[in-house]
Amino acid sequence: MADLKNEFSWSWSRHRAFETCLRRYYLQHYAFWGGWEPGSEAREIYIQKKLNSRPQWIGTTVHQAAEWVLGQVRRGHYPPPERVVERYERAARRMVDESARGLFRIRPKKSPGFVDHYYDLNTPEDAWEADLQEISRQIRGLFDNRVFLRLTSVPGRIVEVERLEQLFVGDVPVWVSLDVLVSDGEGGFVVIDWKTGRAHDAETVVRQLGVYGAYVVQRYLRQDPGRVEADQLDRVKVMYVNLREETYDTRDLDLAAMRETLATIDTSSARMRELLVDVGENVAKEADFPMLEEGAEACAHCAFRRTCGRG
Numbered sequence: 001m002a003d004l005k006n007e008f009s010w011s012w013s014r015h016r017a018f019e020t021c022l023r024r025y026y027l028q029h030y031a032f033w034g035g036w037e038p039g040s041e042a043r044e045i046y047i048q049k050k051l052n053s054r055p056q057w058i059g060t061t062v063h064q065a066a067e068w069v070l071g072q073v074r075r076g077h078y079p080p081p082e083r084v085v086e087r088y089e090r091a092a093r094r095m096v097d098e099s100a101r102g103l104f105r106i107r108p109k110k111s112p113g114f115v116d117h118y119y120d121l122n123t124p125e126d127a128w129e130a131d132l133q134e135i136s137r138q139i140r141g142l143f144d145n146r147v148f149l150r151l152t153s154v155p156g157r158i159v160e161v162e163r164l165e166q167l168f169v170g171d172v173p174v175w176v177s178l179d180v181l182v183s184d185g186e187g188g189f190v191v192i193d194w195k196t197g198r199a200h201d202a203e204t205v206v207r208q209l210g211v212y213g214a215y216v217v218q219r220y221l222r223q224d225p226g227r228v229e230a231d232q233l234d235r236v237k238v239m240y241v242n243l244r245e246e247t248y249d250t251r252d253l254d255l256a257a258m259r260e261t262l263a264t265i266d267t268s269s270a271r272m273r274e275l276l277v278d279v280g281e282n283v284a285k286e287a288d289f290p291m292l293e294e295g296a297e298a299c300a301h302c303a304f305r306r307t308c309g310r311g
Ligand code: SF4
Pocket: 021, 022, 023, 024, 025, 027, 290, 291, 292, 296, 298, 299, 300, 302, 303, 304, 305, 306, 308, 310
């Protein structure tokens, strides 16, 4: 197998890490490299990178359930809600059990740990149970959700579900994974994003969805997102569905939003590259990515706090 190379790319989550803490960005995208090998120098950072918080676990499990159901529906099978809830509740419990047994030390990718176990937080049993109930509630809620039900009624129109894809903005490769992309049956597309947590602010979500919109323009409308016309952009809508609150919001992508999206990618990727010691080889040096100040709020829940001595 050819040697893996850490190539530069951009994604919305990478941008968020860069904006939150430069050291976190460095650990997550550079220092972890090679840590998949047991005994390697980067092993501990790799284990930390793979850790889940409990809100992330809720989100991942509900997304996996939605993805699985839509996959089944596209093959003509309609699994009963209780079977889906049971399947994913079991998977969620198994994750907790494996983490509590410390399997993340042996196979951090297949059995990622929880921040709670890694940092010995002694999270009470009823907190885990409350989260498991929330997972079940949200999965059950999919089957009453208008948007989800509409998707299951038009499986032939579903174009993508959680597929890792790439677009290019200038020379910058940008990774995207859309929760769902569906055709509207009239030559247009709707990007759907499931949200499961409490802490989403609508404007940030819409900015994230703007990146997905740029992907749809490039891939499916076969237009350069930087030159797309307003009437072509009318064919792309973005929608985010909050499964916790049972609300949804649909937005049009207009030219101003598209310009803002492209400017964000451009500026953010340029700033990331400026900090590299070798742009061509994508090499970064730890000292160029300082930690936040002692006591910073972001450190309190950060998976890397042991590496930073903030644990
Ligand atoms: S612990 Fe704090 S300084 Fe260290 S990576 Fe996390 S947020 Fe940054």
